Amino acid sequence: MSERNNLIFERIDLLSETEATESLLSILKESEMLENKVKAVDHLIRFNDDENSRFQDVKNVFMSDMHPKLRLKLIDLLATCYSNKGVLFLKEQYKNCNDGSVRKSLIEMVGKDDLNGSIPFLIETLNDLNFEVKKATVTFLGKAGQEEALKPLIELLHFRNIEIYNDLIDSIVKIGKKGNLQIINEYINTEDPNIKKEIPIILGKIGKKESEEILINFLKDNNPLIRKNAIKALERIIELRNVKYLLETLNDQNIQVRKEAIRVLGNVKSKRAINPLLEILKEKDVKLRNLAKNSLYKIFLKTKSHEILYDVAKERNLNARKEAIKLLGILKDTNAIVLLIKTFESKVASIRRSAYRALLKILDNKINDMIIDALNDKSSQVRMYCAKILGEIGDSSTINNVFNLISDENGSVRNAAIDALISFNNEKVVNLAKDALITSNWKTRRTIVRLLIRTGSNESINTLISCLNDEDVYIKSWAAMALGNFKEIDSIEPIILFLKDSDDKIRISAARALGEIGNKEAIKSLIEALGDDNWDVRKEIEIALNRIDPKWMNYL
Numbered sequence: 181m182s183e184r185n186n187l188i189f190e191r192i193d194l195l196s197e198t199e200a201t202e203s204l205l206s207i208l209k210e211s212e213m214l215e216n217k218v219k220a221v222d223h224l225i226r227f228n229d230d231e232n233s234r235f236q237d238v239k240n241v242f243m244s245d246m247h248p249k250l251r252l253k254l255i256d257l258l259a260t261c262y263s264n265k266g267v268l269f270l271k272e273q274y275k276n277c278n279d280g281s282v283r284k285s286l287i288e289m290v291g292k293d294d295l296n297g298s299i300p301f302l303i304e305t306l307n308d309l310n311f312e313v314k315k316a317t318v319t320f321l322g323k324a325g326q327e328e329a330l331k332p333l334i335e336l337l338h339f340r341n342i343e344i345y346n347d348l349i350d351s352i353v354k355i356g357k358k359g360n361l362q363i364i365n366e367y368i369n370t371e372d373p374n375i376k377k378e379i380p381i382i383l384g385k386i387g388k389k390e391s392e393e394i395l396i397n398f399l400k401d402n403n404p405l406i407r408k409n410a411i412k413a414l415e416r417i418i419e420l421r422n423v424k425y426l427l428e429t430l431n432d433q434n435i436q437v438r439k440e441a442i443r444v445l446g447n448v449k450s451k452r453a454i455n456p457l458l459e460i461l462k463e464k465d466v467k468l469r470n471l472a473k474n475s476l477y478k479i480f481l482k483t484k485s486h487e488i489l490y491d492v493a494k495e496r497n498l499n500a501r502k503e504a505i506k507l508l509g510i511l512k513d514t515n516a517i518v519l520l521i522k523t524f525e526s527k528v529a530s531i532r533r534s535a536y537r538a539l540l541k542i543l544d545n546k547i548n549d550m551i552i553d554a555l556n557d558k559s560s561q562v563r564m565y566c567a568k569i570l571g572e573i574g575d576s577s578t579i580n581n582v583f584n585l586i587s588d589e590n591g592s593v594r595n596a597a598i599d600a601l602i603s604f605n606n607e608k609v610v611n612l613a614k615d616a617l618i619t620s621n622w623k624t625r626r627t628i629v630r631l632l633i634r635t636g637s638n639e640s641i642n643t644l645i646s647c648l649n650d651e652d653v654y655i656k657s658w659a660a661m662a663l664g665n666f667k668e669i670d671s672i673e674p675i676i677l678f679l680k681d682s683d684d685k686i687r688i689s690a691a692r693a694l695g696e697i698g699n700k701e702a703i704k705s706l707i708e709a710l711g712d713d714n715w716d717v718r719k720e721i722e723i724a725l726n727r728i729d730p731k732w733m734n735y736l
Contacts, residue, residue, distance in 0.1 A: 185216050192223055201227050205237050214247055221253040225260055235262050239269055248279040255282070259289040267294045271301050280310035287313060291320035299326045306332055311343040318344055322351025325358045334367060337375045349378065353385040361388065368394060377405050384413025392417050396425050404434035411437065415444045423450040430456050439471055446475025449482055458492055461503040473503050477510050486513050493519060502534045509538025517542060521554050524565045536565050540572060547575050555581055560590035567593065571600025579604055583612050586631065587624040594627045602634050610635055614643050622652055629655050656681075657689040672699050679709040679721075687717045695724025703728055703735050 188203045195203065200223070207220040224238075242254045258266035270286050277283045287305060290298050302324075305317045318336070321329040333352050341348070356364055364383065370376050380398050383391040395417070398410035411429055418426065426448070429441040442460065445453040453475070460472035480486055492504035493516075505523065508516040520542075523535035543551070547570075554566040567585055570578045582604075585597035601609045613628045613635075632643055647659035656678070675697075678690035691709070694702040706725050712718050725732040 185211060185213075189219060189223070197227055201234065205234060208241050209237060214250060217241075217245070217250050218253050221250070221257050225257050227261075235265065238262070242269075242273065243276070246278070248282050251277065251279070251282045252285050255285050255289055259293050264294065267298075271298065274301075274305065280308075280313055283308060283310060284313045284316050287316050287320070291316070291323070295320060295324050296326070299324060299329060303329055303332045306336060311341065314341070315344045315347050318347045318351050322347070322354040325355050327355060327359050327363065330355050330363045334364070334375060337378050338372055340374050349382060349385070352382055356382060356386040361386070361391065365394065373403065377403060377409060380406060380409035380413040384409075384416055387416045389417055389419075392419065392422065396422065399425055399429055404432070404437050407432065407434070408437045408440045411440045411444050415447055418448065420448075420450055420452075423448060423452050427453060427456050430460070435465075435468075439468065442468070442471040442475050446471075446478040449479050451479060451483065454479055454488065458488070458500070458504075461492065461500040462497045463499065469499060469503050473507055473510075476507060480507070480511055486511060486516065489513075490516065490519055493523070498528060498531065501531055505531070505534040505538050509534075509541035512542050512544065514542060514548075517548060517550050521550065521557075521562060521566070524562045525559045526561075532561065532565065536568065539569055543569070543573065545573050547573060547578060552578065552581050555585060560588075560593050563588065563590070564593045564596040567596040567600045571596075571603040574603055574605075576604055576606050576608065579606060579608055579612070583609070583616075586613075586616065586627050587619070587621060589623075591623075594623070598627065598631045598634060601631060610643075617643065617647075625650075625652065626655060626658075629658050633658060653683050653685060656683075657685045672697060672702055676702060676705045679705055684714045684717060687712065687714070688720045691717065691720040691724045695720075695727040698728050700728055703732055707732070707735060 185207050188207065192200050192204075204220040204224050208217055208224070211217055211220070238254060238257060242251060242258070245251070255270060258270055260266075262269075267290055270290060274283060274286055277286060283305075287302070290301065299321070302317050302321050306314060306321075308314050308317065318333065321333060330352065333348060333355070336344075336348055352364075361383070364379065364386075367375055367379050370379075380395055383395060392414070395410045395414050399407055401407055401410070407429065411426065414426065423445070426441055426445055429437055430445075432438050432441065442457065445457065457472045457476050457479075461469055461476075463469055463472075480489070486508065489504045489507055489511075492500050493508065495501055495504075505520065508520065517539065520535045520539050524532055526532050526535075539551075551566050551569055554562050555570075557563055557566070563585060567582055570582050579601065582597055582600045585593050586601075588594050588597065610632065613631050616628055617625060619625055619628075629647055647655050650656050650659070672694060675690050675693050678686050679694075681687055681690070687709070691706065694706060703725065706721050706728075709721050710718060712721065729735075
């Protein structure tokens, strides 16, 4: 038998359509091998036969052979070759299919070939326990858009099937958009909480204005989830004159309801929401404040003036001030620059930092004369933060302006100037520093030396070497230690000379620098200096020697 079947498959293209069909049906009915039956069905589909006698044979095989793989193939054959009568037969056989994949395939064929004529059948299959089958059915009913399927689909919400939830809502919405909402509205007062909480979502997705009043009434429901869903639904259909109902929910006892109200008010963009949302900026809850800030941003994008934000930015409540300042930055409000510069005088560090970040956003890497002018402000905090801003922007045209702060009376301002000048990464900074070293102001000179050290530039080496002879012990010490960071230094002789300096700190700095440089030419001088009277100096010399060459004792 097996050889005969193989021979038929090999000669199938040589046979007439009638002979081929009869031979393949014979294999389908008589073969005991699943593989041969499946292969026979694949060939039968090619011939698109629809004779009643042969249809009966295929039906008999479907009813007698329960193997899922074969049944899946037969479903394809029945729907393809036998048209309406094949689909009708499949509907009749649905309950006799134990395998979920077979039932799903059967429903897909029915939905594809006879959707509008199969609504009652598909409604019945909503009770299928297999979620894939149920999902396919729900999808087809939504596609058909027949109102008679609406109630069964809504009733299915009772079971809270996560696997089909999205498809179920989508199908209900599709049907709802095609007709009136009477059936859906019947569930407004249902006692089934699983269904009731989804009604606002459904009405919102359908988006018909006639649902506005119903959704507003839902805002007073005892279930917070229903109130939240109603707020979300109103986002698409609420009239601006009715925004007052959304504003009332900002005081809801449930935090999730409040959050949804804040979010939706931002998307509705009603100016009436500005003051209530500004009040929320005072809240301790950071997430609430962020939501309010984001919503206010959307609303203020439509307004020409942000003066109300200027007032909040000067309030006593720190939370509100910070959020208002952040908002001005996000909005890139250039009119707020003066206010934000003034804010640098605040005694609260977090307020100053917020103003700094806001200004950077507003300036967007562009120079503003108000920032440059503020470098001469009487407030050291203002001078310091404006220097930071110019350093962050990095426009070389402002190097001279920032460099002038090197001689500022305030140490924090001088440090900010150093940081800013380093960020310019420009050789002009080193040249200005070299020229400015002639000043007699010791604070300025020390600041310049620290600047030269920070540049890490080879251009700074000669200048730092000249500082080794400075009368200021700190400058000498810093210069000596700094030179240790320059591996390519031409001569270590000037540093070696400081191993004999009268100041202990200078000798320590010189030893440390020589150790950092690592030049073996320093070993002899370091060994000679081991007799230093100061224990700390001797210890630093030993560290330097070990760093240059752990076997330095061989040089003795």
